[in-house]
Amino acid sequence: MQAKVNVRRFNPDEERPKSYTQQFDVEVEEHFTVLDTLIKVREEIDGSLALRCSCRAAICGSCAMRVNGHAVLACKARVSQHLSDDGQVTVEPAGNQPVIKDLVVDLEPFWDKLRAVEPYLQPAMPEPEAEYLAPNEVMLHLVDVMGCIMCGACVSDCTVLEVDPNFLGPAALAKAYRFVADTRDEEDTKRLGIYNAYGGIWDCTRCGECVQACPKGVAPMDRIMALREKAVESGTPPGSYEGAQYGYRHSVAFEEIITHKGRLEETQLVVKTLGMFNLPKLLGMAPMALSAMFRRKMPPPITRAAPGVGQVRRLANRIRWNRLSKVE
Amino acid sequence: MYSHDVLVLGAGLAGMRAALEAARSGANVAMLSKVYPVRSHSNAAQGGINAALTDRGDDWHEHAYDTVKGSDFLGDQDAIEVMCREAGQELINLEHMGVIFNRDDEGRLGTRAFGGQRRARTFFVADITGQAILHVMYEQILKYNVRVYDEWYATTLITDHGRCGGVVAMEMRTGEVHAIRAKATILATGGLGRVFEPSTNALICTGDGMALAYRAGAPLMDMEMVQYHPTTLKGSGVLLSEGARGEGAYLINSRGERFMERYAPNMMELASRDVVSRAEITEINEGNDIDGCVLLDCRHLGRAKIMERLMYIHEVAMDLVGVDITKDPVPIRPGVHYQMGGIKTDVDGRCWDPAGNWKGVEGLFAAGETACVSVHGGNRLGANSLLDTVIFGRRSAEAAMDFAGANGHLEFSEDTWVGGEKASMQALLDNNGGGDLVAKLRLDMATAMDEGLGVYRTEEGMQQALNAVRGMKGRFKDVIVQDKGKAFNTNLIFALELGCMLDCAEAIAVGGIERKESRGAHSRLDYAARDDENWLKHILLYQGPGDQITKEYVPIVITQWQPEERKY
Ligand SMILES: Cc1cc2nc3c(=O)[nH]c(=O)nc-3n(C[C@H](O)[C@H](O)[C@H](O)COP(=O)(O)OP(=O)(O)OC[C@H]3O[C@@H](n4cnc5c(N)ncnc54)[C@H](O)[C@@H]3O)c2cc1C
Ligand code: SF4
Ligand code: SF4
Ligand code: FES
Numbered sequence: 001m002q003a004k005v006n007v008r009r010f011n012p013d014e015e016r017p018k019s020y021t022q023q024f025d026v027e028v029e030e031h032f033t034v035l036d037t038l039i040k041v042r043e044e045i046d047g048s049l050a051l052r053c054s055c056r057a058a059i060c061g062s063c064a065m066r067v068n069g070h071a072v073l074a075c076k077a078r079v080s081q082h083l084s085d086d087g088q089v090t091v092e093p094a095g096n097q098p099v100i101k102d103l104v105v106d107l108e109p110f111w112d113k114l115r116a117v118e119p120y121l122q123p124a125m126p127e128p129e130a131e132y133l134a135p136n137e138v139m140l141h142l143v144d145v146m147g148c149i150m151c152g153a154c155v156s157d158c159t160v161l162e163v164d165p166n167f168l169g170p171a172a173l174a175k176a177y178r179f180v181a182d183t184r185d186e187e188d189t190k191r192l193g194i195y196n197a198y199g200g201i202w203d204c205t206r207c208g209e210c211v212q213a214c215p216k217g218v219a220p221m222d223r224i225m226a227l228r229e230k231a232v233e234s235g236t237p238p239g240s241y242e243g244a245q246y247g248y249r250h251s252v253a254f255e256e257i258i259t260h261k262g263r264l265e266e267t268q269l270v271v272k273t274l275g276m277f278n279l280p281k282l283l284g285m286a287p288m289a290l291s292a293m294f295r296r297k298m299p300p301p302i303t304r305a306a307p308g309v310g311q312v313r314r315l316a317n318r319i320r321w322n323r324l325s326k327v328e
Numbered sequence: 329m330y331s332h333d334v335l336v337l338g339a340g341l342a343g344m345r346a347a348l349e350a351a352r353s354g355a356n357v358a359m360l361s362k363v364y365p366v367r368s369h370s371n372a373a374q375g376g377i378n379a380a381l382t383d384r385g386d387d388w389h390e391h392a393y394d395t396v397k398g399s400d401f402l403g404d405q406d407a408i409e410v411m412c413r414e415a416g417q418e419l420i421n422l423e424h425m426g427v428i429f430n431r432d433d434e435g436r437l438g439t440r441a442f443g444g445q446r447r448a449r450t451f452f453v454a455d456i457t458g459q460a461i462l463h464v465m466y467e468q469i470l471k472y473n474v475r476v477y478d479e480w481y482a483t484t485l486i487t488d489h490g491r492c493g494g495v496v497a498m499e500m501r502t503g504e505v506h507a508i509r510a511k512a513t514i515l516a517t518g519g520l521g522r523v524f525e526p527s528t529n530a531l532i533c534t535g536d537g538m539a540l541a542y543r544a545g546a547p548l549m550d551m552e553m554v555q556y557h558p559t560t561l562k563g564s565g566v567l568l569s570e571g572a573r574g575e576g577a578y579l580i581n582s583r584g585e586r587f588m589e590r591y592a593p594n595m596m597e598l599a600s601r602d603v604v605s606r607a608e609i610t611e612i613n614e615g616n617d618i619d620g621c622v623l624l625d626c627r628h629l630g631r632a633k634i635m636e637r638l639m640y641i642h643e644v645a646m647d648l649v650g651v652d653i654t655k656d657p658v659p660i661r662p663g664v665h666y667q668m669g670g671i672k673t674d675v676d677g678r679c680w681d682p683a684g685n686w687k688g689v690e691g692l693f694a695a696g697e698t699a700c701v702s703v704h705g706g707n708r709l710g711a712n713s714l715l716d717t718v719i720f721g722r723r724s725a726e727a728a729m730d731f732a733g734a735n736g737h738l739e740f741s742e743d744t745w746v747g748g749e750k751a752s753m754q755a756l757l758d759n760n761g762g763g764d765l766v767a768k769l770r771l772d773m774a775t776a777m778d779e780g781l782g783v784y785r786t787e788e789g790m791q792q793a794l795n796a797v798r799g800m801k802g803r804f805k806d807v808i809v810q811d812k813g814k815a816f817n818t819n820l821i822f823a824l825e826l827g828c829m830l831d832c833a834e835a836i837a838v839g840g841i842e843r844k845e846s847r848g849a850h851s852r853l854d855y856a857a858r859d860d861e862n863w864l865k866h867i868l869l870y871q872g873p874g875d876q877i878t879k880e881y882v883p884i885v886i887t888q889w890q891p892e893e894r895k896y
Contacts, residue, residue, distance in 0.1 A: 011815070031648070033648075042767075042818075042819075043765065043766075044767070046810060047765065047766065047767075047808075047809065047811050048810055048811035048813065050811075050817075051818075053531060054363060054369070054530040054531050054532045055367075055369070055530040055531075056530070056531065056564060056566060057647075058644070058647065059371050059372055059456075059459060059640070060363075060366075060367045060368075060369075060372070061366065061371075078647075100816055101815050102816075107364070111364075111478075114470070115470055119470055120426065120467040120470060120471040121426030121464075123424070123426075127424050129420075130383060130420060131420055131423040131429075131436060131437050132423065133434070133435035134428075134431060135431065136430060136431035136432070136435070136438070139431050140430070140454075140636065142428045143453060143454050143639075146456070146459070146460050147456060147459075148463075149366070149371070149459065150364075150366050182426070182428070184426070
């Protein structure tokens with residue numbers, strides 16, 4: 001099978017470095033991964049093509065890059081499944097990180113963010129003589145997050161990082177979750193305080209791109225949501241960061257309104273989230289409210305409780321109870 | 329100039345464990361690695377790590393005996409005792425650092441069975457044990473703020489009069505060459521699987537550390553002892569863990585027989601790796617194969633167990649050969665996996681003679697797969713290698729700190745060392761004639777090695793491989809590096825790695841020809857029996873003088889277990 005591989009290239013050694021696309025014609029076999037294909041280019045056609053790779057088996061995390069616009073692990077992606085009808089495939093460096101050369105990106109910000117979440121176990125001291133005891137279910141649950149190979153595919157496609165480079169991002173926050181969910185770690189309160197801050201768990205827009213991109217099923221977004229839940233549950237104060245305050249209050253208010261009224265009252269949600277006396281922010285919402293009104297989409301400000309609200313409350317209690325009794 | 333008391337080359341498990349030990353003691357330590365630490369090949373270890381825990385009713389003597397027997401009595405028993413005795417505590421250390429580990433019903437560490445051992449003493453994290461430990465070790469490195477030279481490639485050890493004083497290395501991002509000074513240097517640069525094709529090893533496993541030490545005057549020991557793993561995927565050579573057989577998977581041939589019945593009636597699929605690999609090759613040669621492979625059958629384990637404990641090999645088999653192991657058996661064959669031999673060290677990571685004098689390079693330590701202590705002898709037991717990395721990583725750091733405390737820096741001229749290195753790199757870059765491309769030469773070497781030094785070996789075959797490798801060392805001088813630039817020049821790095829691999833390949837072939845018996849992984853058709861009378865000894869190789877290789881023999885250390893026939 002013939003593949004036309006369009007590779008985005010960049011060589012910093014040039015006097016005025018500029019990125020460009022180069023097409024390589026490569027004979028590929030059915031079982032070839034994108035990585036096999038690129039290695040073939042590098043070994044047989046152009047040795048100057050720079051990319052990171054090592055294990056060839058989706059475990060070292062070296063080879064995240066964009067294939068046809070989406071982040072994948074090159075060694076996990078079958079090239080035949082990515083070829084267009086006319087046999088083309090486009091390979092670009094991972095997104096949201098500066099390019100060093102060709103498909104090699106600068107990972108320093110990635111590691112810096114990892115450092116920022118205090119990514120090491122902080123257990124009760126003194127250490128026991130034997131192992132810390134921990135339920136197998138908790139460990140099995142953690143295997144999924146420990147499965148993260150730090151490839152950065154999620155970071156590449158994160159929509160918040162595109163606009164706000166300060167966001168800690170899916171990989172670091174998934175790592176953060178590993179410690180909060182680890183029953184051996186004693187510092188949940190401190191941790192949640194850190195993750196509540198600017199750039200933390202409340203800045204994710206839940207776009208789901210990271211879940212899509214992750215080659216190891218880590219589902220970073222779900223971990224971030226679980227951290228939010230823990231923060232709310234434990235009553236960890238959101239700190240001085242507005243975004244966290246709003247995010248935090250949004251979810252608290254959401255739950256309050258639903259259990260109280262049996263349905264969502266969006267106007268109340270806005271008021272409760274922003275704060276009754278937060279006039280500037282409330283006024284800031286006015287244009288949106290007005291335009292909603294024009295289109296007859298403005299929700300009524302006050303409503304009566306929905307019929308069957310008792311059922312809703314029972315459900316809510318059940319959820320709360322489950323949450324609390326979940327293996328900690 | 330960059331300067332440290334202790335410099336660790338390599339950031340796999342051995343390197344990180346060493347650096348961590350030094351950092352905890354407050355030493356001025358740094359680590360240097362050609363890939364980011366978590367990319368190191370230790371992450372590929374799937375099955376687990378061995379330890380005999382007394383509170384589980386196990387006894388380290390039994391672990392030691394299994395290891396001695398597994399090694400086909402070539403392992404040094406004093407070293408094996410150290411490793412097995414300290415295993416329990418080291419395992420608990422790992423748990424305290426944060427490794428998650430599968431648990432039993434009481435929340436304590438759980439075990440699985442592994443090859444060549446009469447008792448289940450392999451501790452594990454699903455089938456991502458190496459990754460799970462490596463990432464936690466990196467967490468600790470971050471906690472202690474260890475200085476890491478990320479993506480730096482070490483090219484030469486700086487030595488003078490047999491004393492090591494640091495390293496010359498290239499910062500890959502810029503292509504700049506620097507000298508780093510160190511009172512003590514620890515090599516933890518991993519294995520050399522890429523010397524063969526196919527191999528379970530990652531592309532970075534190129535034997536750099538062994539070659540660097542060898543060129544600097546340190547001896548390489550038992551290099552002929554290359555392990556073939558019984559269950560690797562055809563083509564890529566990617567591994568399916570022994571954990572599968574540990575959980576109860578079968579090996580079957582084209583006639584549907586569990587053929588291990590005929591080769592190891594007691595241990596069956598869980599006999600030592602050398603034994604199982606030979607059985608497979610015999611089946612394949614006798615025509616009981618399917619396209620050059622036999623089958624690994626996991627179906628009867630059930631989906632639930634597979635998804636809980638063998639999830640990674642499920643993923644790999646699906647991705648790379650399109651087989652769902654819950655539904656179908658997967659074709660496998662033996663593939664090159666592990667180097668038992670390496671830089672000769674004692675149990676403290678240094679190369680001393682019995683009287684305590686430096687016999688290799690003074691101030692140079694080694695640990696992990698790059699070293700040969702020797703705890704694996706002729707054949708490594710599964711899950712003993714991760715143990716080896718953490719035990720001897722820690723111990724070599726302790727000895728290196730002692731050395732650094734007692735000795736100053738070696739005086740050397742930075743310009744001379746850096747200049748010399750740049751000149752030899754430039755010479756490679758300047759090749760424009762009719763030489764081979766790096767990848768072509770690597771493949772020629774790896775194919776020749778696979779042919780001449782496979783599961784079964786003969787004098788003639790090994791000699792052919794050796795001649796071929798020597799020819800390639802000549803061709804290497806003209807090898808073509810197409811990338812002439814500075815920044816992230818992986819092409820140049822591959823060329824330097826190839827140079828290292830050629831030195832290792834030569835040593836493997838020379839060792840293989842030298843050892844005129846069959847022991848462990850070294851199986852000769854022309855000397856089919858083990859010969860304890862003449863060969864209960866290690867083979868040490870020194871590079872030089874000139875193009876020559878000097879050999880030396882060192883008797884193995886026997887403490888409690890006399891050699892006996894090895895049956896499984
Ligand atoms: C697929 C597979 C599965 C395995 N499963 C198991 C198992 O279940 N149990 C078990 O006990 N063992 C297992 N092993 C063996 C075990 O994983 C390795 O032997 C062990 O991890 C080696 O660790 P290390 O620290 O010595 O080297 P590595 O982890 O390979 O690290 C080497 C380090 O050296 C660095 N380096 C190398 N050369 C240079 C250079 N020139 N300049 C700078 N840096 C350099 C690299 O960047 C890397 O950081 C397995 C091996 C493989 C291949
Ligand atoms: S869900 Fe959140 S973390 Fe994930 S990609 Fe979207 S914004 Fe980023
Ligand atoms: S969460 Fe997934 S995509 Fe993100 S770094 Fe980890 S493995 Fe890669
Ligand atoms: S090469 Fe290791 S993850 Fe792709």
